[in-house]
Amino acid sequence: MSYGEIKQSDAGLLILGIETSCDETAAAVLKNGTELLSHVISSQITTHQKYGGVVPEIASREHLLHFQQVVEKAMAGAKVDYGDLAAIAVTYGPGLVGSLLVGVAGAKAIAYAAGVPLIGVNHLEAHIYANFLVHPHLVFPCLALLVSGGHTHLILLRGHGDYEVLGRTRDDAAGEALDKVARTLGLGYPGGPQVQKAAAAGNAAAFDFPRAMLEPGSLDFSFSGMKSAVLNALNTARMKGINLGVPDLAASFQQAVVDVLVRKTLLAVEQTGVTHVLLAGGVAANDLLRKTLTQELKEREGRLFFPPPHLCTDNGAMVASAGYHRYLARDFAPWTLNAVPGLNLT
Numbered sequence: 436m437s438y439g440e441i442k443q444s445d446a447g448l449l450i451l452g453i454e455t456s457c458d459e460t461a462a463a464v465l466k467n468g469t470e471l472l473s474h475v476i477s478s479q480i481t482t483h484q485k486y487g488g489v490v491p492e493i494a495s496r497e498h499l500l501h502f503q504q505v506v507e508k509a510m511a512g513a514k515v516d517y518g519d520l521a522a523i524a525v526t527y528g529p530g531l532v533g534s535l536l537v538g539v540a541g542a543k544a545i546a547y548a549a550g551v552p553l554i555g556v557n558h559l560e561a562h563i564y565a566n567f568l569v570h571p572h573l574v575f576p577c578l579a580l581l582v583s584g585g586h587t588h589l590i591l592l593r594g595h596g597d598y599e600v601l602g603r604t605r606d607d608a609a610g611e612a613l614d615k616v617a618r619t620l621g622l623g624y625p626g627g628p629q630v631q632k633a634a635a636a637g638n639a640a641a642f643d644f645p646r647a648m649l650e651p652g653s654l655d656f657s658f659s660g661m662k663s664a665v666l667n668a669l670n671t672a673r674m675k676g677i678n679l680g681v682p683d684l685a686a687s688f689q690q691a692v693v694d695v696l697v698r699k700t701l702l703a704v705e706q707t708g709v710t711h712v713l714l715a716g717g718v719a720a721n722d723l724l725r726k727t728l729t730q731e732l733k734e735r736e737g738r739l740f741f742p743p744p745h746l747c748t749d750n751g752a753m754v755a756s757a758g759y760h761r762y763l764a765r766d767f768a769p770w771t772l773n774a775v776p777g778l779n780l781t
Contacts, residue, residue: 448521449513450762451545452755453506455538456530456558457585458482458489460501463751464513464520468759469571473512474745474752477501480625487618495533502541509751517549522767524554524758526561528778529585535774543770554758555768558749559586559780560598562715564760565742565753573740576709580700582724583716584610584625587656587696589703590780592713595760598781601703602654609692610718612658616665616688620681627718630685634723637682639690642668646695654703661691693724697731710737720744 447466454461458479464472479497483489510517525542528535539555546553563579578601579590587609589602607615610627617626622633644664647657665688672679704710712732718724719741729739746752761767 448759448762449515449519450554450755450758451506451509451520451523452556452751452753452758453523453525453538453542454558454561454749454751454754455498455502455534456526456528457534457749458494458497459749460498460505461749461751462506462509463755464509464515465568465752465755465759468756469568471568471752472515473509474750475505475509475512476750477505484624487624488614489531491531491533494531495537498534498537502537506541506545517545520549520551522546522552522554522758522762523549524556524754524761526558526754527555527768527772528558528775530558530776532774532776535776539772539774543772547770552762552767553770553772554761554766555772556754556757556761557778557780559588561753561757563590563592563713564757565715565746565750566713566740567760568746568752568756569742570740573711573713576707577711577713578700578703578707578709579713579715580696580728581715582609582696582718584608584614586716587658588780589654589699591707591709596764596766600781601707602656602699604656604658605649606657606659607662609656609658609696610716612662612692613689613718615662616685619666619669620684622681622685625717627721630689631721631723633682634686634689635682637680637684637686639686641680641683642687644687644691646691646698648695648698652702652706654699654706656695656699658692658695661688689721689723693721693727696724697727700728701731701735704732704735704737710735712737712739714739714741715747717748720747
């Protein structure tokens, strides 16, 4: 589609990024691809904690309640007007369909009213592009380990928009497994941070949970067996009247998850010869994963890149970053853009 002359205001090339794929209503204004002018998130964690996980219907209603004020706060924080924007970037999948629809509909309205292009962004791509906010001089090719509550992927990036998925989970995502184990251990939601906190006081060698590597050479993941092993250990102990230490269980499970993520990433490095790795997604904030992968890559003359923790979870800044590069490629969305809950990366 044509938008006529693409504009860049005196304030610079400004992209408004909007994220509503799950339970975070977020917006951010990004200048010239690297300068974050504002970063606003309205979290629903406390709303969903009582249920032990995200309730889709509640999530979409919360987005409706907070969308306008989050966007307005982001614009005010950036000290820019809608007329200054070059484009609106919005996550349109994957995610919860009701949540996605709120963001897509709102982004369309803003873009149409401001007379600027609309850019559809894949949520997985956005997580990867959080790295470009803090490492703007990254060069291709590179590998990305994307680890979140809904996805676990190993991706080869040959260039902007040029991706190949090398491996993905065949069952639970790593973050999903962490959430389920945390709930079983009574640690609360979200599970990843709670498991990490409990594990700090535990012995990672206390339990020898399985590490599913699948068939030789495979870069796919499987975490359901690890999750089941924790449940079996707890059930067996209860039948025998034994109380197992939660910190030891948390530390042992966290170690098993990290071991698989690291081994698969190193296998991808071997198979591709690409030694620069980007860590992305909510689980990318895990300290053990960062430290272990950093050391292992250093020993192989490689390097790990990752964003700060506040850019690992869902946010508008990562959407604006991905949108900026799509803007440069003039990859704009039509007004018929719709939510695609099962959207693939490639």
